[in-house]
Amino acid sequence: MEKxxxxxxxxxxxxxxxxxxxxxxxxxxSVSFGGKYKFIDFPLSNCINSGIDTVGIVTQYKPLKLxxxxxxxxxxxxxxxxxxxxxxxxxxxxxxxxWFLGTAHAVYSNMxxxxxxxxxxxxxxxxxxxxxxxYSKMLNYHKERDADLTIAVxxxxxxxxxxxxxxxxRDDGKVFEFxxxxxxxxxxxxxxxxxxxxxxxxxxxxxxxxxNRDDSDFGAHIIPKFHEENKKIYAYTFNEYWKDVGxxxxxxxxxxDLVKINPDFNLYEKYWKIYTNSNIQSPHFIGIDxxxxxxxxxxxxxxxxxxxxxxxxxxxxxxxxxxxxxxxILDNIKIDSNTKIIKSIICENTNIGADVNIGNENEIGINxxxxxxxxxxxxxxxxxxIPAGVSIGxxxxxxxTTTKDMYKNKKxxxxxxxIINIKEV
Amino acid sequence: xxxxxxxxxxGKNSTFGKLTDKRIGVAxxxxxxxxxxxxxxxxxxxxxxxxxxxxxxxxxxxxxDHLSSSKWWNFGRKQGGLHLLTPSSKENxxxxxxxxxxxxxxxxxxxxxxxxxVVIANGSGIYKIDFMDVVKSHIETDxxxxxxxxxxxxxxxxxxxxxxxxxxxxxxxxxxxxxxDPEWEYISLEIYVIKRELLISLxxxxxxxxxxxFVRDVIxxxxxxxxxxxYEFNGHWASVHNIKSYFAVNMALLDENIRxxxxxxxxxxxxxxxxxxxxxxxxxxxxxxxxxxxxSIINSYIESSIISRGVYQSENSSIKNSIVMExxxxxxxxxxxxxxxxxxxxxxxxxxxxGTEEKPIIIRKGEKV
Numbered sequence: 108m109e110k111x112x113x114x115x116x117x118x119x120x121x122x123x124x125x126x127x128x129x130x131x132x133x134x135x136x137s138v139s140f141g142g143k144y145k146f147i148d149f150p151l152s153n154c155i156n157s158g159i160d161t162v163g164i165v166t167q168y169k170p171l172k173l174x175x176x177x178x179x180x181x182x183x184x185x186x187x188x189x190x191x192x193x194x195x196x197x198x199x200x201x202x203x204x205x206w207f208l209g210t211a212h213a214v215y216s217n218m219x220x221x222x223x224x225x226x227x228x229x230x231x232x233x234x235x236x237x238x239x240x241x242y243s244k245m246l247n248y249h250k251e252r253d254a255d256l257t258i259a260v261x262x263x264x265x266x267x268x269x270x271x272x273x274x275x276x277r278d279d280g281k282v283f284e285f286x287x288x289x290x291x292x293x294x295x296x297x298x299x300x301x302x303x304x305x306x307x308x309x310x311x312x313x314x315x316x317x318x319n320r321d322d323s324d325f326g327a328h329i330i331p332k333f334h335e336e337n338k339k340i341y342a343y344t345f346n347e348y349w350k351d352v353g354x355x356x357x358x359x360x361x362x363x364d365l366v367k368i369n370p371d372f373n374l375y376e377k378y379w380k381i382y383t384n385s386n387i388q389s390p391h392f393i394g395i396d397x398x399x400x401x402x403x404x405x406x407x408x409x410x411x412x413x414x415x416x417x418x419x420x421x422x423x424x425x426x427x428x429x430x431x432x433x434x435x436i437l438d439n440i441k442i443d444s445n446t447k448i449i450k451s452i453i454c455e456n457t458n459i460g461a462d463v464n465i466g467n468e469n470e471i472g473i474n475x476x477x478x479x480x481x482x483x484x485x486x487x488x489x490x491x492x493i494p495a496g497v498s499i500g501x502x503x504x505x506x507x508t509t510t511k512d513m514y515k516n517k518k519x520x521x522x523x524x525x526i527i528n529i530k531e532v
Numbered sequence: 533x534x535x536x537x538x539x540x541x542x543g544k545n546s547t548f549g550k551l552t553d554k555r556i557g558v559a560x561x562x563x564x565x566x567x568x569x570x571x572x573x574x575x576x577x578x579x580x581x582x583x584x585x586x587x588x589x590x591x592x593x594x595x596x597d598h599l600s601s602s603k604w605w606n607f608g609r610k611q612g613g614l615h616l617l618t619p620s621s622k623e624n625x626x627x628x629x630x631x632x633x634x635x636x637x638x639x640x641x642x643x644x645x646x647x648x649x650v651v652i653a654n655g656s657g658i659y660k661i662d663f664m665d666v667v668k669s670h671i672e673t674d675x676x677x678x679x680x681x682x683x684x685x686x687x688x689x690x691x692x693x694x695x696x697x698x699x700x701x702x703x704x705x706x707x708x709x710x711x712x713d714p715e716w717e718y719i720s721l722e723i724y725v726i727k728r729e730l731l732i733s734l735x736x737x738x739x740x741x742x743x744x745x746f747v748r749d750v751i752x753x754x755x756x757x758x759x760x761x762x763y764e765f766n767g768h769w770a771s772v773h774n775i776k777s778y779f780a781v782n783m784a785l786l787d788e789n790i791r792x793x794x795x796x797x798x799x800x801x802x803x804x805x806x807x808x809x810x811x812x813x814x815x816x817x818x819x820x821x822x823x824x825x826x827x828s829i830i831n832s833y834i835e836s837s838i839i840s841r842g843v844y845q846s847e848n849s850s851i852k853n854s855i856v857m858e859x860x861x862x863x864x865x866x867x868x869x870x871x872x873x874x875x876x877x878x879x880x881x882x883x884x885x886x887g888t889e890e891k892p893i894i895i896r897k898g899e900k901v
Contacts, residue, residue: 142810143826181603182807366812374809375829382807387604389795390564390825390839391811392786400817403810406826407796409788418810 109189111161113228113246113303114221115154116214119147120167120207121235125354127479128488128506128526129454134166136234137173138358139437139455141365141374142405142420144383145176146352147234151192152381155183157242159230161190163220165213167197167206182384195220208322211329215313221306229309231302231325237361237372238349239379240301245343248280249303255338256308256330258282259301261349271297272326274342282340285330296342298326299349308338348372356482359452362418362435366401388421396427405438412442426461434466443495450501451485459487460495472502472522480504480522488526535667536647536728537576539569539655540631541588541595547774550896551874555594558655560778561857561875563785563795564825564840567598568772569655570605570803571794573614577605578799579663581651583612585641587634589619589627604804617641630744636735642728650731652746654722658781659769660794660801661723666763670725675761677730677751679704680723682765692773694720694747698762707752718762720747721769768793779872779892782838782855786821808841816847846881853889857897871895 123135130138136147147164154162162185166173179185180192195217197206207213214221214231221229228249230242240259249257260274268289274296275284286292302325312332316323323329333340348371350361364370374381391408393399398413405421412429420438425431428445435452442448443461451466459465471483480486480502487493488506497514499505500521507527511517519525541558548557558569569586576584584607588595595616602614617638619628628634635642635652642650649670651663661680670678681696690711697706697716706716724746726734734750743749751760768790770781784790795801808827813819817830824830827842833850840858845851849866856862856873863881870887873879874897883901887893895901 182805368814375812375827380807381809385805385807387565387800387802387805389566389791389801390823392788392791392823393819393821395821397820399813399819401815402813404813404824405810414813420810 111190111224111226113159113230113242114161114163114190114224114226115150115159115230115232115242116217116221117147117150117154117162117164117232117234118210118213119164119173119234120170120213121233122168123235123353125479126358127355127476128486128504129355129358129452130169131506132169132489133172134168134170135353137176138352139420140237140352140358141362142403142418142435142437143385144381145173146237147173147177148381148383149237149239150232150234151177151180151183151185152379153238153240153242154230154232155185155382156379157240159242160185160187161224161226162192163195163217164192165195165207165217167213170194170196176384178384182382184382190224193220205321209320209324209328211313211316211323211325212321214309215317215323218310218313221310226306229304229306231300231304233300235300235353236349236351238299238345238347239372239381240345240347240349241379242301242303245301246303248343249341252280252341253339254303254341255305256333256340257303257343258330258340259299259345260296260342261299261345262295263297265292265295268292268295268297274298276342280341280343282334282342285334287326296344299345300326302330355452355480355484355486359435359450359482359484363416363433366403366416366418386421394427397425412444420455450483451487453487454489454491456489457487457491457493459493460497462496463493464498465493466499466503467501467521469501469521472500472520474502474504474522474524476504476524533649533664533667533671534647535579535581535649535651535663535725536642536645537581537584537663538635538650538652539572539576539584539586540634540652540722541569541586541590541655548778549775550894551775551778551872554592554897556588556590556592557772558588559592559594559598560772561840562658562772562782563823564838564858565806566801566803568658569595569598570801571658571660572653572655573605574799574801574803575653575659575661575663576651577607577802579651579661581663582608583645583647585615585617585638586655587617587628587638589634598804600804605802615641628744630749631746632735632738632749633744635731635746636739636744639732639735642732642735645728648728650726650728652724652726654771656771656773657721657723657769658772658794659721659765659767660797660799661765661767663723663725666723666725669763670761673702673761674759676726676758677754677760678725678763679751679760680721680765681718681762682721682769684717684719685769689777690714690719692771694722696720696762702762702764704751704755704760704762707747707755709747709752718764721765721771723765724751725763775872775892775894776890779855779889783836783853785823785838786836806841811839854892874899877901 119136123130185192388406394411401416403418407422412425426444446463449466466485474480485503492508499519504524695711695714819834824839825841846864852869854871857875859876871893
């Protein structure tokens with residue numbers, strides 16, 4: 108087989124538990140962004156725009172929607188005869204089988220796939236962030252320094268730095284120290300979880316490490332090991348937009364960043380296009396009574412109400428008298444007349460009756476799931492039904508087909524939840 | 533019961549003025565993201581017809597780009613597929629002298645196919661139909677040729693179509709092309725079903741006699757010798773044959789019922805996918821009764837218009853009753869009414885472009901105004 112200089116492994120098996128019910132039925136990489144895209148579209152588009160045409164996608168947690176979205180890679184021109192896109196799922200061996208137990212273990216388990224392209228370099232990616240990056244520039248940097256490992260880093264605010272893995276570097280970019288979530292960070296260069304390894308060096312390390320443990324992780328085991336063994340590790344500084352979308356609040360912020368007049372992250376640039384598996388749909392229609400301002404509207408929508416500072420995905424029906432503000436409405440949603448929605452996230456295939464109130468700007472109600480829901484945003488999960496005339500407070504979670512009798516005095520108080528266990532598929 | 537599809541480019545491109553300078557009529561955009569020909573192609577694939585040829589006089593870039601891959605319409609690549617057939621410079625070749633001549637030049641395609649029936653459709657129709665219903669009726673009535681037709685409807689300019697008379701058994705007993713004074717209640721929708729073998733032999737016959745028109749030289753001439761049946765289609769149907777009908781077909785989509793029927797009900801119309809982000813409405817946007825495609829950025833007033841992909845409208849401009857095609861940029865303080873702004877046009881600040889419903893002003897593709 109032909110040799111590939113660099114191939115990518117995209118680790119897409121994570122659940123993303125801090126996104127709460129957004130990932131209730133799907134892996135984090137296939138969560139919707141900007142009304143149209145999925146998280147995974149960003150690294151995949153970056154790959155093809157950087158000239159990387161061989162990508163192994165490692166899946167594990169609830170992969171159905173993800174694999175349907177990816178298909179054979181047509182939207183990214185990754186349907187290639189040689190190379191292209193491969194979905195790598197956990198598998199059984201003769202005597203045993205196992206799940207991918209750590210990021211490095213997932214790559215170790217797919218060594219055969221990587222070896223089949225005999226690459227010099229291996230690019231490790233995840234689908235947790237929104238950014239546009241030319242990986243070929245990072246590869247040049249890696250080659251110029253003759254590094255064993257290059258880690259992409261992004262400068263963050265010092266107060267924020269304690270949430271990240273921080274790299275301390277010399278002037279030439281060489282890394283001399285790692286600190287995982289340091290209390291008093293010495294630098295503000297956060298690891299972006301994007302690595303370029305010399306494959307031969309990594310291969311050896313993976314084999315060795317797997318003898319000691321079967322849950323090896325890049326951050327916790329492989330990189331410290333490289334450091335201990337005095338391998339050449341460099342930091343590649345990325346100064347452009349890089350946004351974590353791992354929590355409900357950051358997800359909501361990153362989405363609504365897009366509708367600003369001059370957004371920090373511009374999806375309309377032609378030279379670095381983000382590709383996705385678009386459904387072919389007719390454009391949307393804005394009715395006579397509609398009022399749409401500072402918003403994104405998707406294909407196939409019929410808008411007859413008011414939409415302000417919000418993102419409306421594909422195929423959303425918004426009836427007369429509806430008022431939506433500061434919210435994210437995903438695909439295939441019906442919102443009946445005179446309903447008001449504020450500061451909420453509404454997931455796919457949901458029906459909301461007439462005269463419903465969702466969200467408010469009062470003091471934030473404390474949610475029992477406060478690790479996930481703590482900033483006042485109300486979230487309606489996928490396939491949810493809200494009966495006409497009810498009122499749902501802030502910081503609430505509603506999931507499933509709810510009926511009037513589930514709302515005391517037609518009301519769900521701030522911070523309260525109705526979560527109907529829907530059958531596991 | 534398998535059928536092969538043929539979509540004909542009517543070749544009447546002179547009636548579109550500047551709009552067809554750089555494209556053929558069937559490549560004109562509809563509703564911002566579709567092309568006229570997408571309706572024919574989607575009807576084929578939605579009817580389960582997987583082997584389709586598009587026969588066109590001109591091999592323009594707009595059509596080859598659009599038909600670059602069979603996958604947009606779910607046609608196969610190994611089993612069946614989408615074929616673009618253009619005039620040949622070889623023996624019996626040259627510019628198509630008529631539909632029969634165009635088909636005759638591509639006899640090889642017909643001979644090498646295996647499907648028993650052929651569905652031939654003019655590519656300029658905007659409609660949704662299951663061609664297999666027509667093929668079924670064709671078999672049940674034991675017809676030699678079935679012609680899809682429609683009864684009088686408001687807005688039909690009869691003089692643009694074939695006018696025909698059916699007897700009570702749906703046999704076509706009279707047929708006149710583009711009659712000046714139409715006598716009968718049906719018009720032909722230029723959709724035909726015929727057995728492949730019969731089509732091949734008829735094409736050979738008429739070509740021998742140096743006859744080239746399918747309607748005049750086959751249907752009308754053979755109407756007594758062959759069993760030619762009419763199949764009545766009752767759904768919404770319109771055709772794009774000149775600037776006025778092009779404008780009207782687009783504007784009709786502002787009607788909720790027509791939009792639902794043509795574009796929102798299943799099976800859907802398919803087209804080449806272009807990934808654009810969602811349409812963006814900035815703070816000063818005021819849009820009513822309009823269709824807006826993705827990738828556009830709106831900064832001011834739009835009323836009763838069709839806005840295609842990737843359009844940028846600056847502040848304080850007004851667009852009314854107009855069609856704005858892909859990639860158009862509109863400056864500040866413009867006033868646009870009854871206009872068709874073709875692809876990639878750039879309109880400077882302070883421009884006034886006002887046409888009429890009867891005669892919308894056309895701004896040529898790529899022009900800077």
